[in-house]
Amino acid sequence: MALPKRIIKETERLMAEPVPGIKAIPHEDNLRYFDVEVHGPSQSPYENGIFKLELFLPDDYPMTPPKIRFLTRIYHPNIDKLGRICLDVLKSNWSPALQIRTILLSIQALLGAPNPDDPLANDVAQRWKEDEPAAIQTAREWTRMYAVSENR
């Protein structure tokens, strides 16, 4: 089936004007499936980390949101062990006027502003609320362990 023009254009723009700190490259044999890399925002526990994600555009995209998951392990109250992300714009607040670019920026922003009050990983959120410095320390360690290139 032909790829909708919207996806073609979005992909072209992502290639032509990449967002600093974000990479999204479609698979050659499946143009709806993207390999994504998001750099951890500076001054966050994820700084210097490069996080890999997978992104898939479902058949009725952009009527329904892209499906996105972290592949790199990450210690974050809104991201669970399986890499699933709790982010409103990926669910009920999705709008067809959003796009891959804006969604990835939202995810990057989520790394910079964890929200333990709307948790997906309960244990992480709990720790984040009880002992934030320790939680941040763990997030830093995980970043170093899993998301910094020389250790991968």
Place this chain on the structure above:
Amino acid sequence: MSADASVGALSERTGFDAYRDARAIIRLIQCSRCSYPLRVPVTLPCGNTICRMCLPRSHVRAGISYPANQERQEGFTCPFSDCTKEHSLADSNPDVVLGKVLELIGEEVAKCKTESSEKPMLLEEQAVVHPSMASSGLQFDRPRSRVLHGGRLLATYTFAEMGELAFNSDVIYKPLYDDEDGGLALDMMLLDRLKEVVRNEFDCQVCYALMLNPVTTPCGHTFCRRCLTRVLDHSLLCPLCRRSLSISPALTNEPNNERICRILATICPEHLASRTETVTREEQGALGESQVPLFVCTLSFPSMPTFLHIFEPRYRLMIRRTLETRTRTFGMVSYNRTREPQGNLGTVEFREYGTLLRIINAQMLPDGRSLIETVGVSRFKVKDWSILDGYVVGSIDRYDDISLVEEERIEAAETDPARRSNANGSSSPTAQLDHLSTRDLLDIGMNFIRRMRDNSAPWLHQRVLEAYGYPPEDPALFPYWFASVLPISEHEKYKLLPTRSVRERLKITARWVRRAESQRWYSGTCTVL
């Protein structure tokens, strides 16, 4: 005021020209009320556009208690003669796309003014006397004239910007300098620059292509009509500002944004035409003649009705598209619960044999759902399938019974007395059915129905008969009717779809009767069914 109708003077012609059509081009961006280039344009619910400051004085709307929303309480009478209805102030917000376009044009023209060489030209307004002109913001004592610079396009824009060129007026141009092309080159250049700066603004934010049949929401955002209806299948919020949209999801009463339509028809007619063609192709035959949308839902049979409640967004879209086709047909295939392999298709979520349904009645509900009544047209077998916008489409082969000649040959062979006596001793009662005449096979079913009705079997309630009709006399159709009313498993009923002869189908229904008779439920005393 004469609505935006006269803006269209141009669109009749094929192609246009920055020099020859300078006046008409500028009219595209003039307010028909104040005649200035649109300032904070507002596109009204009737599709006409006006400056915000040109909106008539608002009043408190009478007789409105719902919604009890203060914003909606204020309204005004539409000044366009093709509307004249009352619009709520809440539905009259600045048109974001046109606003941006006007701003970009203003900036580009300003740049041009400073760059352009001195090419003075006399512009004489030729007022077109129009009865409604009295209501216009400009005074029309006598036509005005000005010496202005630049090409025709720039000078005309300046003329309008000065508030001296009435919306309906024409202009006579008299160059006051010696130049062979009369500013033609300047006009071409300016128009190209204007097209360049505004082009991206006319891309729909949902499909990223040129807006096709643009509809502007009450909050002032514009999308292709088909994109907006698809969005509304999922949510009643504006995709851009997330305000709740006070429009019906089918967009039946929402006209196109007239202004944007005319601008696009003028500045990029070829692009618009190719886009229209692409979409038409996509929506209809799109996938080649043999491709049909497939609804994975239930078992349906030829000549029998199927009633459907359409609520899932992807099927809303599918049904809308089907309604726009000439034949109004789509394929119904049943869900493959047991995940049995389906011939060449392998393991798929639907069964390979289905029924083509024609929509004979569709009731669109205000919230976008619909109730549709269909009738089975013919059977088919799915050859190949793919997904289009979330639903299944397939290429199908029509699947019909063998010829009557063949049918007769089979019956004659199977009922041959020589073969019958041969088989008699050993066969089971159901195997004996194989030797009955086709007529006898039908009678088994017919008699069964008669007895069941006499016993007031609940599955033959009057209501059921009203929906499916009385048992058809036609042996070819009787099994389909029987399957539609008989309370047995879908798995069993599905066996009718791949049959190739009337006789084969009647044997199946006769077997159902035999089985029912061997159980107790058919007696009519059991009301569980």
